[in-house]
Amino acid sequence: MQDQELRAAGLKVTLPRLKVLKILEQANPRHLTAEDVYKKLLEQGEEIGPATVYRVLTQFEEAGLVDRLNFDGNRAVYELSTGEHHDHLVCLSCGTVSEFYDDLIETRQQHVAEQHGFLLKEHDHIIYGLCQNCQS
């Protein structure tokens, strides 16, 4: 069960946390807004308020269970952490999200930071475009 995952993250095992975790694990696509999660809870007939969803997602992020992203700039998106870093491609037309990882870009990025005297901590890299289906 996901009890273990919560405990391992140092979080008490409560119903809202279990439900939210399950939703994130079963999500397809994997990228959900807080509202998406809340709606799915409603669909399942759960009595969980939006405030709790935000609180739980924030705790999950702090615990490293999920990653928070910021597509388009006004709405946070959450995805279950894979443990491996990756960046994103977002389709401007249908919203499809793909993931990518490019060693060369990562290396080069580190290089750029050094050139500017920066100690690199993290980065956001999102490519916006049209996915294959939306180009026709």
Add this chain to the structure above:
Amino acid sequence: MQDQELRAAGLKVTLPRLKVLKILEQANPRHLTAEDVYKKLLEQGEEIGPATVYRVLTQFEEAGLVDRLNFDGNRAVYELSTGEHHDHLVCLSCGTVSEFYDDLIETRQQHVAEQHGFLLKEHDHIIYGLCQNCQS
């Protein structure tokens, strides 16, 4: 005068637009939030409301006069467009913003998009870290 720039952008020359444009041109650092711009207008004793600032900045963005960025995810930041694409380094401690452009990353990015069947339209690439001064 900046009248020309506004006219060239297809915008009527009005006092708020002139004032906002001047503030952006004189800004140092070059990256300002809508609120920053609004405060500077107040300091100058101008009678311009926040709503107008947002409207003007949005129009400037549509006209290509300014670029809108999204540092940290909850606050939009505007900078006068240089005409040349660049990405950003942001100091997590003092907020300093630097700009960078790396041909290799740009090329590679295009490559990544193609591999995923995406037609690349734009991208956000922000490196967060500690600037030289904030590492000591």
Add this chain to the structure above:
DNA sequence: ATGTATGCAAAACATTTGCACCTGG
């Protein structure tokens, strides 16, 4: 003149917080 821009206040939206009650360990 006339269509567009502005100012104000109110609305919209995503997210956070205060507080009384409930619950997990």
Add this chain to the structure above:
DNA sequence: CCAGGTGCAAATGTTTTGCATACAT
């Protein structure tokens, strides 16, 4: 039992919008 978690509603912060008035051309 008791600290921490939750639900609700109200607050927050940013940005947008409706509408009557003012302005640029």
